[in-house]
Amino acid sequence: MSSVKFNLFSWELLRRDWRDIDLFLIFIPVALTIVGAIAIHSSAINYSNLNSYWLQHLIIGGIGLFIVMSLARWQYQQLLHLHWITYFITNVFLALVLVGGTSANGAQSWLTIGEFNFQPSEFAKVGVIITLAALLHKHPIKQPSDIVQVIWPLLLPCALIMKQPDLGTFLVFCAIALGMLYWGGTNLGWILLIISPLISLILFSVFIPAWLGWVGLMGIVAWRTLPWMRVVGFLSAVAVNLVSAQVGTFVWSLLHDYQKKRLLLFLDPTQDPLDGGYHLIQSRIAIGAGKIWGRGIMHGTQTQLSFIPEQHTDFIFSAIGEEMGLVGSMLVLIAFLGICWRLLVIAVKSKDNFGSLLVIGVFSMVLFQATINIGMTIGVAPITGIPLPWLSYGRSALLTNFIALGLVESVAAHRRMIKF
Numbered sequence: 184m185s186s187v188k189f190n191l192f193s194w195e196l197l198r199r200d201w202r203d204i205d206l207f208l209i210f211i212p213v214a215l216t217i218v219g220a221i222a223i224h225s226s227a228i229n230y231s232n233l234n235s236y237w238l239q240h241l242i243i244g245g246i247g248l249f250i251v252m253s254l255a256r257w258q259y260q261q262l263l264h265l266h267w268i269t270y271f272i273t274n275v276f277l278a279l280v281l282v283g284g285t286s287a288n289g290a291q292s293w294l295t296i297g298e299f300n301f302q303p304s305e306f307a308k309v310g311v312i313i314t315l316a317a318l319l320h321k322h323p324i325k326q327p328s329d330i331v332q333v334i335w336p337l338l339l340p341c342a343l344i345m346k347q348p349d350l351g352t353f354l355v356f357c358a359i360a361l362g363m364l365y366w367g368g369t370n371l372g373w374i375l376l377i378i379s380p381l382i383s384l385i386l387f388s389v390f391i392p393a394w395l396g397w398v399g400l401m402g403i404v405a406w407r408t409l410p411w412m413r414v415v416g417f418l419s420a421v422a423v424n425l426v427s428a429q430v431g432t433f434v435w436s437l438l439h440d441y442q443k444k445r446l447l448l449f450l451d452p453t454q455d456p457l458d459g460g461y462h463l464i465q466s467r468i469a470i471g472a473g474k475i476w477g478r479g480i481m482h483g484t485q486t487q488l489s490f491i492p493e494q495h496t497d498f499i500f501s502a503i504g505e506e507m508g509l510v511g512s513m514l515v516l517i518a519f520l521g522i523c524w525r526l527l528v529i530a531v532k533s534k535d536n537f538g539s540l541l542v543i544g545v546f547s548m549v550l551f552q553a554t555i556n557i558g559m560t561i562g563v564a565p566i567t568g569i570p571l572p573w574l575s576y577g578r579s580a581l582l583t584n585f586i587a588l589g590l591v592e593s594v595a596a597h598r599r600m601i602k603f
Contacts, residue, residue, distance in 0.1 A: 204255055204596045208525045209248070211518050212573045212588060216244035216581070218515070219499065219574035226486050226494040226502045227576075236495060236576050243578045247585025254589030255596045263537055266317035270336060273310030276303035277343035292347050302579035304352040307340055309587050311356055312363070312544030319367035320537040326410055327373055334360065351568040355551060362547030363540055366530070372408030376401060376420055380427035387427070398424040452562070462498060465491045466560045470504035470512070477508030495576045497568055500560045515574070519553045529595045538594035545587040 220237040227233035262269070276294065280303055285293040293300045318333045337360055344353050365374055379401045386394035398421055405420035406413045452460025469485035472478065483505035485491060491498050504512045526546040533539035549572050556571040558564030570580045 203598050204592055205525055205529060208522065208529075208588065208591065208595070209251060211522055211525075212584070213244065213248060215515070215518055215573035216240065216247075218503070219571075219576070220244070221480060222499050222502045222506070222574065223495045223576045225481050225483070225506060226489075226491075226499065228481065228487065233495065239578065240576055240581065243581045244573075244585070247582055247588075250582075251585055251589040251592055254586070255592035257593055258597065259538060259541065259590055259593040260535070260597075262313050262541075263317055263320065266313050269310050270314045273303075273307045273314075274339055274343065277307055277340055279303070281343065281346055292349050302577070304344055304347070304349050305577070305579040305583040306586070307344070308352070308355055308359065308548055308583060309590070311337065311340060311359055312541060312548065312587070312590075315360060315363045316537055316540035316544055319363060319540050320535075323536075324364065324368040330364065330369060330373065330377075333364070333367070349568075354555070354567060355548060355569065358551035359544050359547045362550075363544050366540060366543040367536075370408050372404045375404055376408075379420070379424055380430065383424040383427040384430075462491060462493075462566060463559070463562055466498050466501040467562055469501040470561060473505040473508040473512070475509050477504075477506045477511055480506050482506065496570060497556065497566070497575060498560055499571055499575045500557050503574070504560070516557070519549070519572075523550050526591060529591060532598060533594050534598050538597075542591050542594050545591050548587065549584075 220240045224237035285295050401424050402417045402421040405416040409416035452463040486502045530539045530542040555564050555569045559566045570577050572584045
């Protein structure tokens with residue numbers, strides 16, 4: 184009888200401890216990982232040195248799932264006391280890459296330990312999320328000067344990332360920071376003013392009347408949202424956006440030639456159809472060839488004949504589009520929408536600001552990466568080397584996504600067990 188009571192008690196305790204875990208948020212990424220393995224196997228079948236990549240993808244996914252379940256039982260609030268340690272470790276590994284890292288595709292982004300290569304910049308995304316969440320929790324944004332107090336630690340990892348150079352990860356850092364700043368209380372007008380110089384640079388290069396209109400609009404935004412003297416805010420915003428074109432020219436000169444090509448050729452890949460625009464042209468052909476239902480797994484001509492270089496990584500969506508068609512592509516998009524929706528639900532229901540900010544950081548990372556990656560395969564976004572979460576081959580990227588998911592599940596699982 185006592186054994187029965189003990190078993191019932193254990194089951195009730197187990198059910199209570201795991202009642203708030205989000206199973207949907209586990210099932211969908213695992214399903215995407217399996218779909219990714221299938222697409223990787225199909226796109227790498229003709230390369231003998233890549234034949235095991237699909238299996239590696241599944242193995243890392245299994246390890247990632249174990250990490251998710253482990254982190255779900257861990258008190259995420261402890262990161263409030265450890266965030267400077269994670270920040271230090273993040274920057275140490277980024278610095279080690281510059282000292283003794285391995286180069287590939289024009290970037291020195293990998294560290295080699297034995298037979299295993301890993302990319303510290305991927306794990307740095309989680310480190311940045313933890314650091315910003317802790318700082319925003321301790322220093323809520325109430326006025327524009329508070330933004331500097333929160334953002335300054337981001338300068339070091341961003342500088343180390345650009346030194347590699349890794350433009351894609353730098354853009355992910357920016358997306359994470361903007362999303363978390365907004366959730367942390369930053370006025371939307373202030374965020375527009377932060378990104379306005381970049382938009383001014385783009386508009387100045389494309390259509391000068393639109394640039395002048397944007398400069399005037401930013402002056403109005405500064406007038407209405409900044410708490411300082413309105414005239415000073417207005418003049419400052421206008422001046423910054425007016426000089427941004429010259430500053431942008433200097434920044435542009437710092438980029439490598441292949442990065443400039445990636446940022447420009449998506450507008451018209453036919454300008455360089457045999458080099459810089461080749462990926463995008465072939466990707467569009469592959470996705471279009473899939474039509475409604477796709478050509479079938481292992482039957483895509485663009486995929487099987489290896490017309491798209493690096494298709495198992497950055498261009499995995501083109502393999503899905505060709506072999507699984509519009510239906511398969513739409514299911515992938517719906518899956519990402521479902522993940523983002525669940526992340527927002529958990530962020531809203533979190534019992535503390537730190538947990539909510541952690542989840543929004545992951546939300547910003549996943550949403551930005553999925554949007555840019557899918558956008559670049561169909562020609563509406565520049566090619567930046569950003570992987571598609573849970574689908575693209577990349578052991579470090581896949582493990583990072585599962586670690587981030589584990590932190591989210593910890594926030595979800597401890598909603599009724601907050602202790603300070």
